[in-house]
Amino acid sequence: MHKWGLAPSSGCKCGATEQTEDHVINDCPIHRPPHGVRGLKRLDEDTITWLMTSCLEI
Numbered sequence: 001m002h003k004w005g006l007a008p009s010s011g012c013k014c015g016a017t018e019q020t021e022d023h024v025i026n027d028c029p030i031h032r033p034p035h036g037v038r039g040l041k042r043l044d045e046d047t048i049t050w051l052m053t054s055c056l057e058i
């Protein structure tokens with residue numbers, strides 16, 4: 001979003017300096033999906049709930 005001029009900075013709301021895919025999926029205490037990549041590859045109830053309620057701007 002920042003690279004395209006759609007966000008004022010590349011930082012994440014959790015305080016990380018860059019909100020990369022890797023950061024969001026693996027490390028972010030705010031946006032990380034409940035079961036990481038495994039839950040995204042094979043959707044489970046927790047990940048579906050996370051997708052429905054996530055406040056990510058993607």
Ligand SMILES: [Zn+2]
Nearest residue numbers: 012014016028
């Ligand atoms: Zn974060």
